[in-house]
Amino acid sequence: MSKIYFTDEHEWLKVEGDIATVGITNHAQEQLGDLVFVELPDVGTTLEQGDDGVVVESVKAASDVYAPASGEVTEVNDALTTDAAIVNANAESDGWLYKMKLSDPDQLDELLDLDGYKSLIS
Amino acid sequence: MKTTPFHELHIAANAKMGEFAGFDMPLFYSLGVMKEHLHTRQQAGLFDISHMVHVQISGNETAKFISRLCPYHADQQTVGQARYTYFLNDTAGIIDDLIVTRLGENRFLIVANAGCAEKDVAHINTHAVQFDVAVEILPRAFLALQGPLAGKALNEHLPVSELAFLDAIEPKEGWFISRSGYTGEDGFEIAMPPDMAVDFANTLLSDERVEWIGLGARDSLRLEAGLPLYGQDLAEDISPHEAGLLWAIPKDLREGGDFNGAAALAEKIATGRTRMRVGLLPDGRPVRGATELKNETGGTIGKVTSGGFGPSLNGPMALALVDVSAADAPIFADIRGKLIPMIRTKTPFVPHNYKR
Numbered sequence: 001m002s003k004i005y006f007t008d009e010h011e012w013l014k015v016e017g018d019i020a021t022v023g024i025t026n027h028a029q030e031q032l033g034d035l036v037f038v039e040l041p042d043v044g045t046t047l048e049q050g051d052d053g054v055v056v057e058s059v060k061a062a063s064d065v066y067a068p069a070s071g072e073v074t075e076v077n078d079a080l081t082t083d084a085a086i087v088n089a090n091a092e093s094d095g096w097l098y099k100m101k102l103s104d105p106d107q108l109d110e111l112l113d114l115d116g117y118k119s120l121i122s
Numbered sequence: 123m124k125t126t127p128f129h130e131l132h133i134a135a136n137a138k139m140g141e142f143a144g145f146d147m148p149l150f151y152s153l154g155v156m157k158e159h160l161h162t163r164q165q166a167g168l169f170d171i172s173h174m175v176h177v178q179i180s181g182n183e184t185a186k187f188i189s190r191l192c193p194y195h196a197d198q199q200t201v202g203q204a205r206y207t208y209f210l211n212d213t214a215g216i217i218d219d220l221i222v223t224r225l226g227e228n229r230f231l232i233v234a235n236a237g238c239a240e241k242d243v244a245h246i247n248t249h250a251v252q253f254d255v256a257v258e259i260l261p262r263a264f265l266a267l268q269g270p271l272a273g274k275a276l277n278e279h280l281p282v283s284e285l286a287f288l289d290a291i292e293p294k295e296g297w298f299i300s301r302s303g304y305t306g307e308d309g310f311e312i313a314m315p316p317d318m319a320v321d322f323a324n325t326l327l328s329d330e331r332v333e334w335i336g337l338g339a340r341d342s343l344r345l346e347a348g349l350p351l352y353g354q355d356l357a358e359d360i361s362p363h364e365a366g367l368l369w370a371i372p373k374d375l376r377e378g379g380d381f382n383g384a385a386a387l388a389e390k391i392a393t394g395r396t397r398m399r400v401g402l403l404p405d406g407r408p409v410r411g412a413t414e415l416k417n418e419t420g421g422t423i424g425k426v427t428s429g430g431f432g433p434s435l436n437g438p439m440a441l442a443l444v445d446v447s448a449a450d451a452p453i454f455a456d457i458r459g460k461l462i463p464m465i466r467t468k469t470p471f472v473p474h475n476y477k478r
Contacts (some may be wrong), residue, residue: 033138
């Protein structure tokens with residue numbers, strides 16, 4: 001059973017047990033435009049909530065993607081290193097960025113649910 | 123924020139808007155930067171460039187005045203010819219880069235960058251008092267139509283088929299067209315009275331070859347064409363010699379003349395430059411403006427002035443200002459401590475396609 005959370009920085013987290021899959025929202029990819037490069041963290045990196053874990057480069061600009069929670073990176077989506085456009089096509093599924101082992105699951109309580117995120121971007 | 127006469131059309135076309143030089147401008151439309159860029163290289167892209175400023179100089183001493191402001195022989199310029207040039211300050215730094223067109227024996231048009239409009243007009247007025255000239259800022263809507271099909275699309279409405287690159291005409295009262303642009307493609311810049319702007323744009327857009335193109339693709343197109351952007355690649359502390367723009371100055375004027383900045387420029391050319399503009403191909407990832415450049419031993423040798431991804435190049439590219447002594451050795455971009463190899467290359471990154 002997984003649960004989806006959102007941040008007001010336009011990231012999503014799908015949490016299963018203590019593992020969270022992290023990505024940017026469809027709304028975020030629309031705002032960024034065509035992505036051409038994604039810089040992923042190394043597996044094993046420890047991220048604190050708010051650290052810039054990922055850099056996404058669109059045709060027009062580079063943007064940091066902040067870690068939505070604290071934890072250790074356990075897996076990254078290598079497919080993005082050769083085709084960043086996957087994020088544009090499927091930001092909230094195949095375009096996931098990395099997985100992390102959460103070190104402080106209580107942080108999730110402060111994040112948004114789907115309805116909360118929808119009202120943020122509406 | 124200021125708006126252009128085409129503002130309502132951008133909103134109707136679903137543009138993502140953003141601030142540029144005090145104007146609310148379209149960054150990209152529904153197509154997105156990548157497709158807009160490629161459309162311009164393949165068909166015809168329509169750009170709102172009304173934020174640029176049109177200054178008309180007229181009067182008996184106009185040619186003499188232009189030759190004071192800009193480092194070229196304006197008295198020898200043919201009527202109906204546009205020219206790339208710039209204003210220099212007393213230390214031979216670039217105040218702005220411009221297109222100056224001779225419209226008549228005693229009438230010239232200066233088209234300047236939006237971000238420099240205020241200081242340019244002040245600069246012009248300061249020097250104008252010594253000459254018998256009148257300075258007038260023209261209220262104009264301004265479009266660029268760029269791409270290999272731009273000529274065919276525009277010629278259905280205005281007589282442009284006979285124009286070659288940098289030829290200019292005034293087809294109607296208040297209208298001005300030059301075969302020029304800032305994408306590396308064949309194309310036109312078309313000025314018109316603001317009250318005719320929306321109808322004319324809609325006429326062009328009814329042609330299926332023509333699409334609106336935003337500032338995002340305008341930037342990737344000009345960068346692929348190796349064209350410097352004022353405020354990034356050009357600035358008041360960068361000389362034409364450093365910027366690789368001496369080609370725009372006639373040879374005899376490089377050793378001195380009556381234009382502003384002549385003495386400083388001649389001295390700089392005689393002493394030689396310590397920095398130079400180069401084209402670089404980053405290995406694998408885009409490297410943005412202001413990124414520091416390093417040599418093999420980690421010493422700072424310059425910085426990226428413009429960088430991004432080139433959709434037609436299908437890879438990242440950058441313009442940079444680097445120390446001349448380090449320009450022929452390996453160059454690296456320092457991205458948060460990670461050193462990215464930067465391969466020196468000739469510009470343009472994508473060949474120009476002008477109609478000579």
